[in-house]
Structures are given as structure tokens and as C-alpha cells.
Amino acid sequence: MFIYTVKPGDSLYSVAAKFEVPMAVLQSTNGLTVTTLVPGQDLVIPTKTYIVQPGDSLYAIAQMSFVTPKALQEANGLTSYALTPGKRLRLPARAKYPVENFSYLLLTTPENDEKIIVNSAANNTYYGIFEHHLLPGGALSQLDDAAVIRASRRHRVAPLAVITNLTATGFNAELVRQILNSREQTQRLIDNIYTLVRTKNYAGVNIDFELVRPQERDLYTNFLRALRQRLKPHGYFLSVALPAKTNDEVEWLKGYDYKGIGAAVDFVFLMTYDYHEAGSEPGPVAPIGEVRRTIEYAISQMNRKKIILGVARYGYNWMMQGDNVVSAQPVRVADAVQLSMRYTVPIQFSAEYQQPHFTYWDENGRKHIVWFENVRGRAEKYRLVYEYRLRGVGAWQLGFEFPQSKVLIPFFFTVKKVI
DSSP states (O other): OEEEEOOTTOOHHHHHHHHTOOHHHHHHHHTOSSSOOOTTOEEEEOOSEEEOOTTOOHHHHHHHHTSOHHHHHHHTTOSSSOOOTTOEEEOOOOOOEEEOOEEEEEOOOHHHHHHHHHHHGGGOSEEEEEEEEEEGGGEEOOOOOHHHHHHHHHTTOEEEEEEEOEETTEEOHHHHHHHHTOHHHHHHHHHHHHHHHHHHTOSEEEEEOOSOOGGGHHHHHHHHHHHHHHHGGGTOEEEEEEEOOSSSOOGGGTTOOHHHHHHHSSEEEEEOOOSSOTTSOSOOSSOHHHHHHHHHHHHHHSOGGGEEEEEESEEEEEEEETTEEEEEEEEEHHHHHHHHHHTTOOOEEETTTTEEEEEEEOTTSOEEEEEOOOHHHHHHHHHHHHHTTOSEEEEEOTTSOOHHHHHHHHHHEEEOOOO
């Protein structure tokens, strides 16, 4: 397998012919509903061979196929790095890294949920079933989740109940403050989580409390420690979603004690995305440098085998007025590519951030800037999982279409099962 970046003048037919791969296979592998392509678009080419093109180098081919130049040279008996156009190279197999993967699943309809589970089960160890809301006093909201729990277990993916402090007006730090500052309410919440997991046949729980204040830092860690003591004797998993940070100096992130939380839970889902988001200026959603620095800080605070690298399956479309943002909307990977096709603008790729982007003007003359994730950027993050020997990788969220990731995960990883 390798990743090919579409060049001006390419068509699906010409790419298929160039690398001797059926068009239908290219379409299905890349989730294409049309045969048109846009310059800068990345295509996964599912083949074990590579046909040398004019201007190719052994280094460039190795980069596209995620092996070392030396491995490529040895696999083909090459005595030098010199290449001849038209030469067929065998792509050596890449050693796969064993992982436990966790992805969030938002419930929609039983039919759609079942389809997502079937399509993604092989690539996941855990599903975070989103979501049960935290309620005043330590109560939990209800969720019609029986069918998705059964489907998850049927496909050997451990279902974890996601508990959040999300309300109709956003994440509620005050609600968390009230509960954590009351021993009675904290214990009630622990009891309710245990009852939920036991009675609904969950395999465990994922806690996603956001905007935890610095004043509740130790209370939050102690809550997680007490919750694990309640769940662990019964074989239930405890995981937690953590906002990304590279130090402990940023005030609004001080509520998350990486070291204490890492010691208290089975694993963490590190939310390494939204470095730029709907409320910010345009920019890369998950720049590789910031992701790397977040990982390095995390492994300085906790066991690396407790870290699941959280990655995004989306980007943002910022509408501009001059240099000012008028509005911004999330955009799925597949929809971002469709936008570039619709407005016939090439996709650029930032080598610094390892993220694609493009700019277009809509029918009303308004400027839009789009940054998103693509398969090349995703592959670089998967390499970080291997480089830092993390527990695995996880996605927010499975409902956002990203067909190529289904192919990429088994190329890099062997996904372990726990049920």
C-alpha cells in the first residue's frame, strides 16, 4: 500500500492505469462516489507493488509507502538508489504494532449504529457509547443504548459508557464543582455509574468531564481513584478523556493532573485536536508538532501504555470577512474534499503541520478557509503511536465519514480484543 497525491491532469482512470489497480478498487478503497479528482487529493493505492514514475526517488517512494529506503532497496535487490521509470518495485511488508483502539460512537438510529459497528469493529477494541449526562446531585441521564451494547459485544468490541458534564448550553464546570465538593454527591455518582455499568452490561466507563477548574484538580483525581476502586474488583474498565496540554502552566488546564489521573485509571484518551476550532482563527486542527509535544508531556507524567492518542475525523470551514472570522462550521473529511472539487481549487498540504488546507470563494463572493485531516496527516499520527509505543489510537468520532482510515489502521496495527 502507498499514498499517492493527485497531480494536475490526473484522472481516476489515469491513476488506476498508472499503477495497474482497477478503478473500482480505487473508488471503494478511497470512498469515492465520483470519478473526478482534484490536485492535492490523497489516494490510498492498495497494491504490493509500485511502478516507478519519471522523477521518482527511492526516498520519495519509501515515504509514500511508509518503509525505509534501505528496506525498499533490500526487498528489490537494488545495488544503488538509481531508478528507471517503469521499473516495478515490490513494497516490503511493514511490521505491525499491537494496539488497543478506542473510538467514540454517537447514537443515531439502530440501523445506522449497527452499520458503523460492523464497518469499524475490526479496527477497535473499545467503543465509547456517547453519552450519559451528569445531572445535579450525582444522577445520570438515560440513554436508549441496549441495542448498541449488544451489537458491540457481538462484534467483540468492549462498550464503555461515556459520562459527560455536557448540557444544552455546553460543558458545565459548575455542575462538576458542586458534585466533587460534596462527599455525598460524589459517592452517589460513583454508585450510579457502577449500577449503570452492571445493569446495562457495559464493559466499563469513560469519564469526559471538561472545563474542570484548578480548584477541583485533586478532587477530580480522587473521584477517579475512588471510582476505579469500585469498578476494578468486578473487572470493569475505567478510562478518561483528557484535553491536550504540553505543560502544567496554562490556567484553564490545571484542573487535569496528568500524573495523578494516569495513575488512577486504566487508560486515557488524549484529545489531540481542536488546536484551531470554530471559535478561533483559521489554522490546522491537529498540527503534528503540537500533537508530538502533547505526547511527550503525557509520557513524562504517566505510563505510555496508558495513552490512547485521540485523533479527529473532521476539520473546520471558516467564512471570512477580510482577516476576520464571520463563522465556522465543522466539516467531515469526505465533505472537505467534495468542497475542493465543487469550487475547483487544489488542496494544499502543510509540511510543517502535516495537515491539508485550501481557500475558496463561494457563490456570494465570500472567502472560506478550510483546514482538515486527511490520510497523509493521519498516517503521520499513526507513526507517532508506533514511535512512542503508546497503547493505541482513537477517533472522535465514528459517525464522521473517513473511508481511508479503515484501510490505514490494519496497515499499521494489529488491533487487540479484550472481550
